[in-house]
Amino acid sequence: MDITLQVNGVPRAVDVDPRMSLLDLLRERLGLIGAKKGCDHGQCGACTVLIDGRRANSCLALAVAVDGSEVTTVEGLAGGDGLHPLQEAFIEHDAFQCGYCTPGQLCSAAGMLGEPGPSAVTDDVLVDPDLTPAEIRERMSGNLCRCGAYVNIVSAISEVAR
Amino acid sequence: MKTFEYARAASPSDAVRRSGPGVMYLGGGTNLVDLMRLGVAQPDHLVDVSRLPLDAIEQAGDRLRIGAAVRNSDLAADPLVRARYPMLARAVLSGASGQVRNMATVAGNLLQRTRCAYFQDVSRPCNKRRPGSGCPAIDGDHENLAVLGRSDACVATHPSDMAVALAALDAEVHVTGPGGDRIIPMPGLHRLPGDAPERDTVLEPGDLITAVELPPPPPGASAYRKVRERASFAFALVSIAAVLDVRDGAVAGCRVALGGVAHAPWRAGRAEQAIIGGPATGEAFLAAAEAELDEARPLPRNAFKVPLARNLIVRTLEELTP
């Protein structure tokens, strides 16, 4: 099936197998290897990209179902040759080791910073809470990191959220 | 994954028109794509209903109408939901992850399938997936499975958090289908397994959920609490949605629904009846919880869910007592 996506600001027209996930489309057809396949079932977050500005698991999105969407991957996060503040902070805080979950963490964090409203740990759901470490931990729990870089991930995001 | 034809529905009636054997509706895909990749779901045709104009949250008099395609995160962030049904916002927020909630729809959340390890593995038997093949969970891995309303054919649990809150709120599920439009009360959408565990709900083939409507919130204080060994991004061992209205020391109203204990969100009607009209005391709550759990039939490795559910009922209601 023919679909068209804006990927990191560039229109891409592709003919895809209906079975193909957005993740596989990015990695196997468009040469964008930033989004990672860690579980292929939405259970690890390594494939996180922004679809129309919102963080999503690209492994759970069929490519045909996101026809017409704007997709931002880690390759396009900074919007230019420099680094996004989150990328800078991840480097300075040593917020990764093997690096495999990192693109998903970064896209997830970028999406998360644009999501006001309560989380499961917010005391009063009527309030848009400050992004305390506890709030960041809960909101970033969809991105697993087996190297155990969470402590540094939270401090990196905290710095940018300030 | 088996090959399939993909089409996008133009309207709810168009979607229903396209329904038939081998046809499935695709919402956010967070469970269906997952199950297709595992071979558990093998549709010949996918009708994408995720972009139907069913994504509004609207006040209808003193009721709230939530479109079936509203994303979970939008539901939880909605000012009306947060103000009037904070328990629902909290239940939704305690499910899955930020990414999944951005994708998953209200209807898809209701219709997600059990995460029983046998159901998800096509190389093993499962009565829900392949009727008549057997239920190895009963003598095998059932630690996370049902203690209430289970049958000898199936001990699966329904994994949704949102559905537990909706069951406590007396929500109504609006459905359109080949047989016309109808309204299904919550609880009531989800079945107990009986001898037909392959049927999760009372929906008929081709039925499409269009909205969930909430009656005015019941008076009183409410809470949603979810228990899990991982602090986030995990299904409930047991969860509870509760509302308690205490006036002059006596309970005027009480709603309790449990998650993680049955094939459906479990409305604890016996406990509610025992509590309403009586004193708001820990002893009364304990007696009510025990009355409710009297009919539990735990298996060797999920027996902990009975004291867990009991403790959760008592503690949650105590905390809701002014």
Next chain:
Amino acid sequence: MNRVEARVKVTGLATYAAEYPVEGVTYAYPVQSRIAKGRVTRVDASRALTMPGVLGVLSVEDPPELAEDADGELALFQSRDVAYRGQLIAVAVADTYENARAAADAVRVSYEPADHDVGLRADHPGLYRPEVVNPDYPADTERGDVEAGLAEAAATIDVTYTTPVEHNNPMEPHAALALWDGDGRLLVYDSTQGTSSDRETIAKTLGLPASHVRVVSRHVGGGFGCKGSTRPHAVLAALAARAVGRPVKVALTRQQMFDVTGYRTPTIQRLRLGADADGRLTALEHVAYEQSSTLVEFAEQTATPARVMYATPALRTAHRLVRLDVATPSWMRAPGECPGMYALESAMDELAYAAGLDPVELRVRNDPETEPESGLPFSSRNLVGCLREGARRFGWDRRDPEPGVRREGEWLVGTGVAASSYPARRRPSKAAATVRDGDFHVQVAAADIGTGARTALTRIAAETLGVAPDRVHVELGDSDLPDAPVAGGSMGTASWGSAVVRACEELMKNGSEGHADTTGEIATDSRLARHAFGAQFAEVRVSEVTGEVRVSRLLGVFAAGHIVDAKLARSQFIGGMTMGLGMALMEETHTDEEFGGFLRRDLAQYHVPACADVQHIEVVWLDEQDERLNPMGSKGIGEIGIVGTAAAIGNAVHHATGLRVRNLPITPAKILMARF
């Protein structure tokens, strides 16, 4: 310093095994056994072969040519015998991933099943004493009279702990991309912890000279042991590529990883300890029961920490193994030490209570002068220093030992301590250093699996050369580079770093280049007991309503020689402790007794810690000078972080609740069933 490859990792440009752009690449997807024991009677690929894009199906019906002495886990499609459920028994190759996967699903396999046995029990009739346990320790040791020591003790305990099957679950699933050239030479992009050994094994398995195989592995998405030996996916990719005459990519699914990439053996461990009235050990016995497959003997060194930790006149350690119809266990972060120290350090806590002594004090009193089993002197041993410093930082002196009495609302609060230790070894390695355009280029076939090897070796070279790190460029992850041992056993930096130092020293002498091989140097290392040590402290909250356990504080104090890079070392210690938290509270793969194989083979069911589980972890280390390790004076730090964490958390759960949960993980189910 910041990681030298940081920028490519945060911009998505770092290439992992499955990510190299290759013209005309095809995809292979394996078929797995649905029985745990028996024979494959027929593999019917007729339907699969008619499906769109399918290039071929390989199976035992037409066995591919392999070396006759190939490792049992790598000898793909050579035998009709099935050793475990999930074993790879065929593979479909197609033009796209979707087509390959659909074709694999369409392969029909007929079996002649036999009765299987997948359950580890301490009374299993098949238990035996292996010749050695990993890597080459005696299975049993005995010194002094344990029974007499127990008989004369003022306090004794006799307890059994169990640990479940655990899976490494690095975030990057195993993947390989295989390309043959016209001369019969093979290039494999593999996710491996060691390109040199991976090349050797792949070549040997395929019956090729090692010079005909090249393995490239520039970035590896974690390993934790399960990429330490060649796994079947790499052989599968090579065979499939040879069969279809095109490059082939194999990327295992998360579910397949559970079946064919190794796991930590479950253990049953019995500990008998005795102490006199002063709290000095009179006897220590540690017996471990564990499993291996029918294919390969893998005997984990679970009881070996007891040979290192405490002074006692009577010490007995033993390992018993049973061969079951299961996949072969493999290495998982601190194999042996991690489950063994969980049991030993939990038992020491129980002994402290039995003897009426503070758990820190009990360990201090039993600190040995020399290594208890061998009698060798330690190159350095600062366990007591770690315990004392940790106790001071943690506020241990304010601890009331009484269990089950601190409460914050429904949450019972407790603290616990455990010791850590891990061997500090090194292996022979080669390295080369050259000067080019005023910059220094260092080459070694090391692997950076997230440990920061590039960065650590850059620093080591820069310090040896006396130049700024930005003038040093380290190249690794390629078997064409000077041979190097795997990133494992906490030996990477010590082994590669030794060779890098020697190569740089030679370069400084001749001004142009240096080539090092440390085989001779290491052969003359003096006989000493070389270990890193540490102390871990945990504070937990346990809900008396739900049985949930939350870890509010972890502190690790380590003595690991010279720390090469403070920033990366802190991250690695924290990472180990985070994995230890998972081991304590959630990690468990269920063995399917009825059908064989494993259940809950994904990340929604096999829980590893999420961000919300990790609240506060503090790590410090003692300044330890040890000249008798290697030129850097460093001890490996990749594994010690996980050793002891689970025991510290379990001991804190006891302190909070009064309950001893002796079967990991410590779940709400176990706490609730013990309390009610």
